[in-house]
């Protein structure tokens with residue numbers, strides 16, 4: 054029996070529903086046996102043939118194009134056969150079934166099945182094969198999914214750059230430098246007489262410092278790429294009537310980029326996808342936070358949910374009502390919220406103080422960014438909103454590059470690079486110590502190398518592959 058990833062597979066490659074054109078795609082070994090039953094002819098490699106796409110009785114199910122990509126010159130690196138039909142769900146289903154049937158039929162000459170074991174493809178299986186056959190590395194394969202899922206132009210352009218290898222090349226360059234350093238250390242280990250001197254002569258410390266600097270550069274760009282792909286969860290919090298919802302509407306409305314307003318299970322949490330300069334943000338409005346008398350059961354649930362959302366936030370906008378700035382009870386309640394925010398949020402989750410209703414408070418400071426004091430604005434007139442947008446972009450780590458210089462990336466890649474960095478720092482500490490242990494140094498470099506390898510898939514686990522490819526759509 055063939056291993057699973059060598060079995061021939063088939064799927065409808067185009068989106069479900071009606072379309073002008075629909076494609077049934079097959080990949081695997083020995084697909085040439087299906088040319089004749091499906092198209093009535095032998096197909097020339099890499100040519101588009103127009104003609105009938107045939108059913109079991111030889112009659113045309115449709116008239117369309119057949120494309121034949123013999124291995125290894127195909128998307129998957131295996132034989133690939135594509136049938137381009139009209140894009141109706143029924144005709145595509147018939148063609149798909151016909152492929153399975155033609156494969157199972159006995160070949161008139163041998164009496165055996167034309168193509169044993171043809172089965173429906175799992176989600177992502179074509180791209181997984183492209184990876185397994187070395188057509189794409191793992192970061193490129195992930196970029197295929199990111200390109201399909203991209204929700205902004207900037208996200209699509211950066212995914213296309215990753216697919217083209219921009220991110221993989223950056224990782225590869227780090228790998229080459231690391232391999233060089235490892236060779237140096239391993240060589241020294243092999244010739245103990247020369248020992249530390251050799252490392253000194255070759256300036257291993259200098260090379261390591263330079264490598265760390267380049268890792269930091271790639272890490273910064275990778276964070277940007279992950280941000281473009283995944284967006285940030287920004288939670289708007291504050292007391293009731295501070296103007297949280299109008300702030301959400303102002304942020305969303307001005308951009309006119311509302312994707313879907315998703316109401317929470319109750320009316321308590323509202324989320325909108327917005328973009329600022331092409332950076333996707335998930336802005337979440339929550340129920341007003343308050344405690345004590347007069348809080349009924351429904352409100353209590355809303356408040357509990359608000360705190361849950363706050364705990365999962367990447368950044369918090371803490372909204373204050375400027376018109377109640379001199380109200381002692383209001384200030385006390387704000388201080389209590391601030392204290393709790395500090396308790397529930399990790400130290401690296403930024404809280405931006407937003408002073409709202411500047412238009413209605415006679416003694417309000419000027420609208421705009423006041424640094425550590427926060428941002429003063431009016432959600433109803435829009436004054437100060439741009440300052441908040443810029444502040445948000447800076448807070449989430451956006452450095453304002455154009456999409457041209459960016460590649461898409463994922464949290465997985467950011468975490469891998471952070472591990473690389475941690476091992477290189479450990480190696481550096483070892484090298485700087487009075488009596489460096491070369492074995493430990495070598496081991497840290499090896500671990501850094503492994504971590505880097507998980508990005509492109511040169512080093513990795515099967516469950517990681519399953520996790521990545523199972524999230525693709527069928528036929529991809």
Ligand SMILES: Nc1nc2c(c(=O)[nH]1)N(C=O)[C@@H](CNc1ccc(C(=O)N[C@@H](CCC(=O)O)C(=O)O)cc1)CN2
Pocket residue numbers: 076122125126127128135188
């Ligand atoms: N009809 C169709 N359109 C498609 C795809 C497809 O599979 N079928 N793709 C995918 O889903 C994307 C294109 N990806 C592809 C990648 C490589 C090859 C290919 O034939 N590669 C050969 C030859 C390269 C060459 O001539 O330079 C090779 O790698 O050896 C084809 C499509 C987008 N459009």
